[in-house]
Amino acid sequence: MFTLANSIASATYIIGFCDSLQDLMYYYFDGAKIIDGAVNDTRIVGTVTLIGVLGLAIVGMDWVTRVQMGLLFLLIGSQIDFLVGAIIGPQGDVQESQGFIGINSELLSRNMGPDYRKFEGHTQGFFSVFGVFFTAVTGIVAGANLSGDLKDPAVAIPKGTLAAIGTTFITYMIYPVLIGAATMRDASGNTTLYQLYRNQTMEDPDTPYNFWENPVFTNESCSQTGGIDENMKEPCEFGMQNSFQVMELMAAWGPLIYAGCFAATLSSAIASLVGAPRVLQALAKDKLYPGIYLFSKGSGANNDPVRGYVLVFIISFVCIMIGDLNLVSTLLSNFFLASYSLINFSCFHASLIKSPGWRPGFKYYNLWISLVGGILCLIVMFLIDWVTALVTFIITIALYLYVSYRNPDVNWGSSTQAQTYVSALKSTLDLNMVEEHVKNYRPQLLVLSGEVRSRPPLLHLGHLLTKNISLLVCGHVIQTGQSQRVRNSLSKQAYTWFNKHKIRAFYSVVEGTTLEHGAKSLCQLVGLGKLKPNTVLLGFKSNWRKCDKNELRAYFNTLQ
Numbered sequence: 001m002f003t004l005a006n007s008i009a010s011a012t013y014i015i016g017f018c019d020s021l022q023d024l025m026y027y028y029f030d031g032a033k034i035i036d037g038a039v040n041d042t043r044i045v046g047t048v049t050l051i052g053v054l055g056l057a058i059v060g061m062d063w064v065t066r067v068q069m070g071l072l073f074l075l076i077g078s079q080i081d082f083l084v085g086a087i088i089g090p091q092g093d094v095q096e097s098q099g100f101i102g103i104n105s106e107l108l109s110r111n112m113g114p115d116y117r118k119f120e121g122h123t124q125g126f127f128s129v130f131g132v133f134f135t136a137v138t139g140i141v142a143g144a145n146l147s148g149d150l151k152d153p154a155v156a157i158p159k160g161t162l163a164a165i166g167t168t169f170i171t172y173m174i175y176p177v178l179i180g181a182a183t184m185r186d187a188s189g190n191t192t193l194y195q196l197y198r199n200q201t202m203e204d205p206d207t208p209y210n211f212w213e214n215p216v217f218t219n220e221s222c223s224q225t226g227g228i229d230e231n232m233k234e235p236c237e238f239g240m241q242n243s244f245q246v247m248e249l250m251a252a253w254g255p256l257i258y259a260g261c262f263a264a265t266l267s268s269a270i271a272s273l274v275g276a277p278r279v280l281q282a283l284a285k286d287k288l289y290p291g292i293y294l295f296s297k298g299s300g301a302n303n304d305p306v307r308g309y310v311l312v313f314i315i316s317f318v319c320i321m322i323g324d325l326n327l328v329s330t331l332l333s334n335f336f337l338a339s340y341s342l343i344n345f346s347c348f349h350a351s352l353i354k355s356p357g358w359r360p361g362f363k364y365y366n367l368w369i370s371l372v373g374g375i376l377c378l379i380v381m382f383l384i385d386w387v388t389a390l391v392t393f394i395i396t397i398a399l400y401l402y403v404s405y406r407n408p409d410v411n412w413g414s415s416t417q418a419q420t421y422v423s424a425l426k427s428t429l430d431l432n433m434v435e436e437h438v439k440n441y442r443p444q445l446l447v448l449s450g451e452v453r454s455r456p457p458l459l460h461l462g463h464l465l466t467k468n469i470s471l472l473v474c475g476h477v478i479q480t481g482q483s484q485r486v487r488n489s490l491s492k493q494a495y496t497w498f499n500k501h502k503i504r505a506f507y508s509v510v511e512g513t514t515l516e517h518g519a520k521s522l523c524q525l526v527g528l529g530k531l532k533p534n535t536v537l538l539g540f541k542s543n544w545r546k547c548d549k550n551e552l553r554a555y556f557n558t559l560q
Contacts, residue, residue: 199216338389
């Protein structure tokens, strides 16, 4: 799920890059275009860009790091450019007529409330906007995706992730406030009308000039409904409700904002395309699903997942062919929310069962916050698009059930394993408080079979008596001292045999000078609480007439 989300994310960022590039061509190069300046151009430019990003990923992490550092400096420069421009204010009537009037507390107050409108025939709301905006904050886990390339992931990932969250939060809180405090919602951009009203107002000393009454910012010059109004006025072209170039309008030097957009989108696209195959590679090594092991093999000194790159390229290419940023962003938000919901629930579950391997170092961590976060992610998924969320939910459940049914031979030290231990321990302790009753009697067998492969009929008889719903212990007495390695080998062979014959049983091996001594040890030591044998199953000694007397005596004493 996380790999798919990152694959779609790469396409989303590239589509965003194409949209910014098209705006740049339209405003600075007289509307230059390849075909239509719209979806088809996005598909062409997006495909070329995706090929370039793929080539960079295949070259290696060294070049990826260098390019990312260059893009970072470019992004920082564009942000400084925007902040400086917002503080300086408009530099002419053209900017003011397009809605940028400078930082104003009253304007901020007017813009503070919601104003959802129709877009592409649909009335927008909080969650439709959230679905598009959420993709801007999904890059905070890029460090975790590249954990295999970090020197000290345990230290670098928490610091880097928290720093990314903090920086992103501050940035995304400051910029909307600045835009809302300095830019009108709607503006026609008619500089002549703007100047005429301002000059007429200023000529009358009894009438103070008021931005809000200028026809450029009212329904008198353009429609503020998001479409053609009842008076057949065209929709407003400028203002933060209508123009995607608001930050470029406010910046000290507009073209640098486009450079920042290019840096942000390409940087995120590179991080997603590089990170997704590495997550898939780690998953493929466990052979959880048929055919997935193909993507576990890497190449080069850094074990780069080239096959994974190709798969992510194909998924991203399909999404780029859609060409609609809003549609792809909504789809991306759905998959990321599903991934975050699973991560939150995993943290909650590991904390709830107190897994020894789960020791979060963040001092403000609380398991209930993880649970609430997981539930909120699930709720928001359905509020954004319930059909896509339902399909995602069904796919996730199906993948989990498949893995549970297949029961692959992997050992992650997962919280599910810890939950099994905690549940077994609790049930065993609770069983001590249960009074025995004849209606609940179960034969709990200790089968003195020796090595499991030596007396299969005896074990099958024990299995027929217990039917996998009662305790069955296979006891093995060895009369010579054996190393722990040999004991572990015997135990592994025994459980392999049990699984092959679908017998649910335990295997216990003890040392004893004779069968009698070993059997007594097994009877005294095997079991835990009330889960201990109440019946001993022993094979009949068919050679009792010919065997050694000491051997016969030991067998008889064992029966006693």
